[in-house]
Amino acid sequence: MSTHDRQLVTTRLVAAARDLVWEAWTRADHLDKWWGPRGFTTTTESMDFRVGGEWRFEMRHAEYGVYPNRVRYTEIVPGERLAYDHDSGVENDPNGFTNVVTFTTEGSGTRVTMTAVLASDEAVRVAKEHGATEGGKQTLERLNERLAEAEAGDLVITRTFAAPLARVWAAWTEPARLAKWWGPSGFGLEVAKHELLPGGLFHYAMRPPNSTDLWWGRMVYREVVPMTRLVWVNSFSDAEGGLTRHPLAATWPAEILNVVSFREVDGRTEFVIRGRPIRASEEELAIFQGVRSNVEGGFAGTFAQLDAYLAAEG
Numbered sequence: 001m002s003t004h005d006r007q008l009v010t011t012r013l014v015a016a017a018r019d020l021v022w023e024a025w026t027r028a029d030h031l032d033k034w035w036g037p038r039g040f041t042t043t044t045e046s047m048d049f050r051v052g053g054e055w056r057f058e059m060r061h062a063e064y065g066v067y068p069n070r071v072r073y074t075e076i077v078p079g080e081r082l083a084y085d086h087d088s089g090v091e092n093d094p095n096g097f098t099n100v101v102t103f104t105t106e107g108s109g110t111r112v113t114m115t116a117v118l119a120s121d122e123a124v125r126v127a128k129e130h131g132a133t134e135g136g137k138q139t140l141e142r143l144n145e146r147l148a149e150a151e152a153g154d155l156v157i158t159r160t161f162a163a164p165l166a167r168v169w170a171a172w173t174e175p176a177r178l179a180k181w182w183g184p185s186g187f188g189l190e191v192a193k194h195e196l197l198p199g200g201l202f203h204y205a206m207r208p209p210n211s212t213d214l215w216w217g218r219m220v221y222r223e224v225v226p227m228t229r230l231v232w233v234n235s236f237s238d239a240e241g242g243l244t245r246h247p248l249a250a251t252w253p254a255e256i257l258n259v260v261s262f263r264e265v266d267g268r269t270e271f272v273i274r275g276r277p278i279r280a281s282e283e284e285l286a287i288f289q290g291v292r293s294n295v296e297g298g299f300a301g302t303f304a305q306l307d308a309y310l311a312a313e314g
Helices: 018-026 121-129 132-151 165-173 282-290 292-313
Strands: 007-014 040-047 054-061 065-077 081-087 097-106 109-118 155-161 188-194 201-207 215-225 229-237 256-265 268-277
Touching: 007 121, 007 132, 018 097, 018 109, 018 132, 018 215, 109 121, 109 132, 121 132, 132 268, 155 292, 165 256, 165 268, 165 292, 268 282, 282 292
Parallel strands: none
Antiparallel strands: 007 109, 040 054, 054 065, 065 081, 081 097, 097 109, 155 268, 188 201, 201 215, 215 229, 229 256, 256 268
């Protein structure tokens, strides 16, 4: 039986990379900062994010009071799709509904679409009378605003390379070229694996100066838009490609999302990299912010090596 007549669909293009939008939807510390229409606050009581798990929370409004909520997850496709049953925490709640949320990369942002299926035509009518359509719209507006606030803490570096875009793109995406410049100043680099596609892995080993040790690292690519955009999650690794912690700083964020854009202007390449920890604790976020200047200095050395490589190649 078709559920089309019992659907409420809300969609919005959110100005953030899909990993960040997904994280905002799947962690209680993020959800509490934006979930619900304007005027409501959300407080999580418990969250078990897995198929079969529950998110229990209260929504509070100064005029309308307190509303208990329960979400029971029925499908989780990381970064792509969430499905769940939503009610007040009472079994067979007549006001309960199912919801499917999809996340699709669109340009430099993420298209979020919520499709709620209510129990009956009457339930749809009542929901609309009580502002469900506008409430869904405001909820996604608040999500967009929250991600914009978080963006203010991103590490952003802009650079212009004295080479045409095709050469700069090749230097960033061809393993033999990457090995000539990627990494902190003075480190050697060995490429173990390179798969330039969404979900692909760039696995490499860095050799510190005057040392026989190897520091393994990896990039897991999220988006690859030729000559325009690269998105990846960077972390330290082991020799097998697994995720590990920083070899010298156990509380350094384990994963950093990097979004890079490229644009050619008059034969030169304008470049912007934006970085932010994901799946990080408050302590890890604070550490990242506290050493921003050191990170910027590290990138400066890396990009100086790229400048030198492009000049020698040209």
